[in-house]
Amino acid sequence: MDRRELLNVEGLTLTVARTGLDVVRTIGFSVAPGEIVGIVGESGSGKTLAARAVMGLEPPAIRRSAGSIRFEGREVTTMAPGELRQLRGARVGMVFQEPMTSLNPSMLVGRQLDEGLALHTKLAAGERRARALDMLARVGIKDPEGALSSYPHQFSGGMRQRIMLASAMLLQPALLIADEPTTALDAVVQRDVLELMVELTRAHGTAVLMISHDLAMVARYTDRIIVMCKGEVVEEGTTQDLLRQPRHAYTQKLLAAMPRRLLTREVPPAPAPAVEVRDLVVDYAGRQGFMRRQAGKRALHGIDLAIRPREVVALVGGSGSGKTTLGRAIAGLVRPSGGEIRFAGRPVVAGGEGWRDYRLNCQMVFQDPYSSLDPRMTIGALVREPLRLMPGMSGRDKAERVVEVLREVGLSEDYADRYPHELSGGQRQRVAIARAVVRRPSFVIADEPVSALDVTVRAQILDLFAELQHKHGFSCLFISHDLGVVEQVADRVVVMQDGRIVEEGTRDAIFDRPQHAYTRELLSAIPMLESTPGGGVRLRWRLDETSEETAGETGRDTSAAAVALR
Structure with missing residues (x-):
C-alpha cells in the first residue's frame, strides 16, 4: 500500500447471496489523507454499497465475494467484530442521507452525542458534555444547551443534518463518508452544511468520501471524482480534468442530463386566472405542554397569488418559508385561517358550492411517492382510483384510460x-404523475417531485412532466428548492421567505435580475455547471461575474481546499 493512501480498495466485488448477482464488480479506488473524493452515478450504480463496505456495513443480503479493503494499512475484510466496532465512529465516521432515520427518535440529542465519546474515549462525563456543546456551537446550533435536552424531531432537516455532522466529527475520524448529505435541503442550507463539513474536515485533516448525484455540488467541493455505472467504476480523475473533458460516454450522459434553461414559452392570455388566492392566512396552533400551551405560529401571512391557465409557476424558498403549506392550503389539505381561494374566477369554500368541482380539478404530486402510494394496491388500482367519481365513464372506459395514461408516463x-415496492424511485414518480393527470385536471400542484431522484431519472421526469403539461394544458404550481430544475420548467417564479412572498416575476427576470436580497442569496448559494464547446462543463456561481471556471481556464483552484465560507 502507498504510504500516502488512507484507504485503498482493490478488486471489490459485492454479491447478492441468494441469487449470486454481482451488484458491485471488481472496483478499485483510493483516498489520501485530507483528500475529498466524490463518487457519482445513477441510483443502483453501487455507490452507497461500496462506501458502506468500507465500514463493514453491507446489508445482510449482500456478501463480499472478492477484493480487498485496506484502511490505514489494515485489512478491513478480515477484522473481528470487536475491531470493526473500534473502527466505526472512531476512525471512520458516516453522515447518512436522511438524519431523521439515522438519529434515534426516542433518545435525547445529548445522549446520542455522548454515546460515541463514552465508547471510544476515556473522557469524564463533564468533559464529554463540554466537547459536545463545543461541537454543536461549531456546527451552528444556536442553543447548544437546549439542543442536548431535545429530541431529533424538534429540529428542521437542516438542523438535524448539522447534528448528524457534529456526531460524526466529535471523534475526529480520519475518514468521513457522506452519503447524499444534502438531498432534502434547500439551497442556502445545502451550502452552509457542505462548507461547514469542509471547514471541520480541513481543520482535523479528515478525508471525505462524498456520495452524491448532485454534480454541481461534487464539482465544487471535491478534489477527485469516481464515476460508477451498474456496479463498475467507468471513469476516474481529478475534478477539473474530468469535468473539462469527460472521456466515458456514461459520464457525458450524466453531464448532459443537468437541468438547463429552455426558451421562454408563450402563455396565452386568459380572462381570469385558473387558480387565485387572496390574502391567504394559515395559523398553526401551539402544542399543549405539561403546564401550558406553547405559542402558535403563523405559517402564511396574507398571500396573494394568481396562476393563469396553462402557466407553470414555480414556488421557491428556504425550509420553513411556507412553500408546502401554501401548496397544501390551495389543494384543500390544510384549512386556511383567513383569505379566499378562487377557481375559474369564482370563490370556493371547503364544503360549499363549487368545492367538489375544484377538488376534482386540482390534483397533487407529492414529494415522496413511496409514502403517498398505498403499498397494498396495484399500480392499476392506484391510477384508476381518481376515476371513481368521474361521471359518464364505464368500467371499460376507465380501464382504457388507465392503460392510456400509463403509456403516457412511459410505463x-x-x-x-x-405493486409500488416492485418499482424504482423514478417509476414510482411516474405512477404518482399518472394518478395526478388521469382525470385530465385543469390544475396540478407538484411538491418537490424530483428532489430524491438521480440526475438522469430527474431529466426524464422533467421532460415527461413538460410533455404532459403541453399536451393536456393544465396549470401548475411547481414547488421546489432545486433552482436548476426551476430554471428549466418555470414560466414565472415566486420567492417566499418566512410565510411571505418577497419577490415574483418571469423566470428570466428572477434569475437574471433579482431585486430582493433573499432572492440573491438563494441564487448565489449553489454553484451551477455550464456546458463548454468541447463537450465538458465548467463551474460557476450564479450572479457572480468573476465565477470560478475550471482551473485550467482561470488559474484558480476549484478544489475544496479553496473554499472560503461565504
Whole structure:
C-alpha cells in the first residue's frame, strides 16, 4: 500500500447471496489523507454499497465475494467484530442521507452525542458534555444547551443534518463518508452544511468520501471524482480534468442530463386566472405542554397569488418559508385561517358550492411517492382510483384510460399488476404523475417531485412532466428548492421567505435580475455547471461575474481546499 493512501480498495466485488448477482464488480479506488473524493452515478450504480463496505456495513443480503479493503494499512475484510466496532465512529465516521432515520427518535440529542465519546474515549462525563456543546456551537446550533435536552424531531432537516455532522466529527475520524448529505435541503442550507463539513474536515485533516448525484455540488467541493455505472467504476480523475473533458460516454450522459434553461414559452392570455388566492392566512396552533400551551405560529401571512391557465409557476424558498403549506392550503389539505381561494374566477369554500368541482380539478404530486402510494394496491388500482367519481365513464372506459395514461408516463400496461415496492424511485414518480393527470385536471400542484431522484431519472421526469403539461394544458404550481430544475420548467417564479412572498416575476427576470436580497442569496448559494464547446462543463456561481471556471481556464483552484465560507 502507498504510504500516502488512507484507504485503498482493490478488486471489490459485492454479491447478492441468494441469487449470486454481482451488484458491485471488481472496483478499485483510493483516498489520501485530507483528500475529498466524490463518487457519482445513477441510483443502483453501487455507490452507497461500496462506501458502506468500507465500514463493514453491507446489508445482510449482500456478501463480499472478492477484493480487498485496506484502511490505514489494515485489512478491513478480515477484522473481528470487536475491531470493526473500534473502527466505526472512531476512525471512520458516516453522515447518512436522511438524519431523521439515522438519529434515534426516542433518545435525547445529548445522549446520542455522548454515546460515541463514552465508547471510544476515556473522557469524564463533564468533559464529554463540554466537547459536545463545543461541537454543536461549531456546527451552528444556536442553543447548544437546549439542543442536548431535545429530541431529533424538534429540529428542521437542516438542523438535524448539522447534528448528524457534529456526531460524526466529535471523534475526529480520519475518514468521513457522506452519503447524499444534502438531498432534502434547500439551497442556502445545502451550502452552509457542505462548507461547514469542509471547514471541520480541513481543520482535523479528515478525508471525505462524498456520495452524491448532485454534480454541481461534487464539482465544487471535491478534489477527485469516481464515476460508477451498474456496479463498475467507468471513469476516474481529478475534478477539473474530468469535468473539462469527460472521456466515458456514461459520464457525458450524466453531464448532459443537468437541468438547463429552455426558451421562454408563450402563455396565452386568459380572462381570469385558473387558480387565485387572496390574502391567504394559515395559523398553526401551539402544542399543549405539561403546564401550558406553547405559542402558535403563523405559517402564511396574507398571500396573494394568481396562476393563469396553462402557466407553470414555480414556488421557491428556504425550509420553513411556507412553500408546502401554501401548496397544501390551495389543494384543500390544510384549512386556511383567513383569505379566499378562487377557481375559474369564482370563490370556493371547503364544503360549499363549487368545492367538489375544484377538488376534482386540482390534483397533487407529492414529494415522496413511496409514502403517498398505498403499498397494498396495484399500480392499476392506484391510477384508476381518481376515476371513481368521474361521471359518464364505464368500467371499460376507465380501464382504457388507465392503460392510456400509463403509456403516457412511459410505463407499459404490464405495470398495472405490480405493486409500488416492485418499482424504482423514478417509476414510482411516474405512477404518482399518472394518478395526478388521469382525470385530465385543469390544475396540478407538484411538491418537490424530483428532489430524491438521480440526475438522469430527474431529466426524464422533467421532460415527461413538460410533455404532459403541453399536451393536456393544465396549470401548475411547481414547488421546489432545486433552482436548476426551476430554471428549466418555470414560466414565472415566486420567492417566499418566512410565510411571505418577497419577490415574483418571469423566470428570466428572477434569475437574471433579482431585486430582493433573499432572492440573491438563494441564487448565489449553489454553484451551477455550464456546458463548454468541447463537450465538458465548467463551474460557476450564479450572479457572480468573476465565477470560478475550471482551473485550467482561470488559474484558480476549484478544489475544496479553496473554499472560503461565504
